Amino acid sequence: MAAEDLEWERSKISNQDTNILKRLGLMKKEDAIRFPSKESYPNPPMEYRVSFVDHLIRGLSPPIHDFLRGLLFVYGIQLHHLTPNSILHISIFITLCECFLGVAPNWTLWKRIFCIRRNGSHNVTYNIGGVVICVRTDVDYFDVKFPDSVQGWRKRWLYEESANSVEHNIIPFDGNAKIQRRRSWDAEASEEEKKATEALMSRIRQLQNTRGKELSGVQITAYFLRIRVQPLQARKNPLWTYSGKNDANRISGDLSTKDLEKLVRRLSRLGKDPVPSSCRVEPYSSTNPLPKDHPSMTSLPPLPEGGEVEEMAIVADDTQGSSVPESEVAGSHKSAASHEKEVESESTESLPPAVSPKNKRKRTDAEILAFLRLKKLFLLIRRQLMILMLNPSSALMRKKKYQSLTWLLGQARHVLSSSQLLDDPMIKDLIRIGSQFIGYREYASRAEEKLAEANKRAETLAQKLEQSETARKKAELAASEARAEADDAKAKAASVEELQQRLKDAEYALHEQKSAQAAREQGIIKRLKSQSRRTLTQTDQDFDLENPVNDPLLDALSLLELHGREIREGVANASAVLSALFPYFFPKKEEPSTFLDLAKMFNTSEDLGLKVRQENMKVAVENTVALVADSGQAIDWMKVGDTEQIEQSRWRSLMKAAKPNTKKILAYLGIKPASTPSSSRPEV
Numbered sequence: 001m002a003a004e005d006l007e008w009e010r011s012k013i014s015n016q017d018t019n020i021l022k023r024l025g026l027m028k029k030e031d032a033i034r035f036p037s038k039e040s041y042p043n044p045p046m047e048y049r050v051s052f053v054d055h056l057i058r059g060l061s062p063p064i065h066d067f068l069r070g071l072l073f074v075y076g077i078q079l080h081h082l083t084p085n086s087i088l089h090i091s092i093f094i095t096l097c098e099c100f101l102g103v104a105p106n107w108t109l110w111k112r113i114f115c116i117r118r119n120g121s122h123n124v125t126y127n128i129g130g131v132v133i134c135v136r137t138d139v140d141y142f143d144v145k146f147p148d149s150v151q152g153w154r155k156r157w158l159y160e161e162s163a164n165s166v167e168h169n170i171i172p173f174d175g176n177a178k179i180q181r182r183r184s185w186d187a188e189a190s191e192e193e194k195k196a197t198e199a200l201m202s203r204i205r206q207l208q209n210t211r212g213k214e215l216s217g218v219q220i221t222a223y224f225l226r227i228r229v230q231p232l233q234a235r236k237n238p239l240w241t242y243s244g245k246n247d248a249n250r251i252s253g254d255l256s257t258k259d260l261e262k263l264v265r266r267l268s269r270l271g272k273d274p275v276p277s278s279c280r281v282e283p284y285s286s287t288n289p290l291p292k293d294h295p296s297m298t299s300l301p302p303l304p305e306g307g308e309v310e311e312m313a314i315v316a317d318d319t320q321g322s323s324v325p326e327s328e329v330a331g332s333h334k335s336a337a338s339h340e341k342e343v344e345s346e347s348t349e350s351l352p353p354a355v356s357p358k359n360k361r362k363r364t365d366a367e368i369l370a371f372l373r374l375k376k377l378f379l380l381i382r383r384q385l386m387i388l389m390l391n392p393s394s395a396l397m398r399k400k401k402y403q404s405l406t407w408l409l410g411q412a413r414h415v416l417s418s419s420q421l422l423d424d425p426m427i428k429d430l431i432r433i434g435s436q437f438i439g440y441r442e443y444a445s446r447a448e449e450k451l452a453e454a455n456k457r458a459e460t461l462a463q464k465l466e467q468s469e470t471a472r473k474k475a476e477l478a479a480s481e482a483r484a485e486a487d488d489a490k491a492k493a494a495s496v497e498e499l500q501q502r503l504k505d506a507e508y509a510l511h512e513q514k515s516a517q518a519a520r521e522q523g524i525i526k527r528l529k530s531q532s533r534r535t536l537t538q539t540d541q542d543f544d545l546e547n548p549v550n551d552p553l554l555d556a557l558s559l560l561e562l563h564g565r566e567i568r569e570g571v572a573n574a575s576a577v578l579s580a581l582f583p584y585f586f587p588k589k590e591e592p593s594t595f596l597d598l599a600k601m602f603n604t605s606e607d608l609g610l611k612v613r614q615e616n617m618k619v620a621v622e623n624t625v626a627l628v629a630d631s632g633q634a635i636d637w638m639k640v641g642d643t644e645q646i647e648q649s650r651w652r653s654l655m656k657a658a659k660p661n662t663k664k665i666l667a668y669l670g671i672k673p674a675s676t677p678s679s680s681r682p683e684v
Helices: 003-007 015-023 066-075 084-101 107-113 191-196 198-209 217-226 257-267 365-390 395-417 425-539 552-585 595-602 608-631 637-641 648-669
Strands: 048-052 114-119 131-135 157-161
Touching: 015 257, 066 084, 066 107, 084 107, 084 114, 084 131, 084 198, 084 217, 107 114, 107 191, 107 198, 191 198, 217 257, 425 552, 552 595, 552 608, 608 648
Parallel strands: none
Antiparallel strands: 048 157, 114 131
């Protein structure tokens, strides 16, 4: 088993890790993430890549951003070689560029700020997390406040579904890939590149040092976690077009305040300091768009599909700054790799002397090693020549490739001088190609000089043409704006009087409307008070408002409503009484359906009470006659009916004499007598 394999252990992902991945929206899609079962070495299924929980929560999601793809390609590393804090460095840089500088992630700016180093101790190097991204010592950059230790992150590995397309995808996992230091690790920006990005560096210094509006790495981290966009994911739109909760780049809904603060504290070293609720500088978004004259700068690192780059050459001498102390190592990590030493596959130490001609048929190990090295040098020379011939590039890049070829040829001469391989056919072919290259280089040098002179002239003419075109457009724009301003002034001057007259008419109309409204309200108040007084005179019932609103119209209406309610109750009671009396006064008639008709029947000129009493007297007389007839006495009814012969005093005395037997008669008739004394009087 390879030494690097010892670093991999069985994955140990807790329920807490799973829950945070769900809350972040990284497991929304089914089978987006698969967890290893019992394997102690990654064996990802087809279309899956190896990743870590601590990488995902720091902004990584497939398909990956072109900037991250380019970094992995130029530095010649794999994703598992980077530490979690290095991943966060890249996320913060992309968010800084898109949200606060208003440009796409800039490769030239990255080279001015960052470089990468090995991660390990004096005698130990690591495969997982064996590379760290460092801020250059001469650069003033944000204080990110990384945690001192990311405990156990190497054990929290998993399988993440990769992108469908080749571009924006993570390269397949290779656990045996060794970390080899390359020139690109220390690649610096040229003077031209520094000049082109100086405005961005000035803006970064301004963001850090503006008093009261200082921007920090923790604020940037909290911002991309808050808006729920993964910076290292390939996106349709840059972050300066972020449109809020409905943005297409969001991977989940908003985190709760508690979850957000907990996650920010996990990714940074805040101590007792509060988690920033917002950035002190408003980031660019759809609500804070880029200025119209904002410059657009595009500078991506070379991508795998673009071919080889010179900066990927392996560096032989790795003694200067080759490693940095690992600040992210878990306690159990060193046990697996504490005795592993850093191995470089490309070494330019002096080779052993060549063997004598007597032993030519049987090559020694030194000859075999020299042959293999020459073969590799030959392949590198041929590749560089193919790139020169097939891929057009700038004069600066061609010059670098020529220097690289010269160095490779020097290495080949050194190997040839210490070995007896001149008769080998491949070596002869190599010498022939080298000779051709020398002639091609001289011809190319002359052509480059002429081309550079022509390009310089063309650039001068182009600059002059651009300046004249700019001046012409500026003059045309100024003239157009002047004409537009003159037309606007004329139109405004012509319409001032009309606007003033319309304003006066509107004020007069408003005054008339207010007067009419006030008169109408006074009339309504007068009518309401009149109705209230009429009701008061008829019902003799007055009211006082308990809670007046101090509005004459509304208060008068409230008093009328109180009187109306009193009248409605009186009408209801009268209707009930009249309905109860109706069968007694009008026994042979049908009761009217409305109260007004019912009241009209009772409101007549005749005495309805007298009529009822007479009817009752008739019944009483008939009952009396029936009782006398039932007693069997002989009575002359003709004489009895002649009431004119009976004097009134005689009539009253007879009634008084009959009263003792009244109760018996009523009981006989089935009528219960009243408890009050009789008030009957003779009806004439």
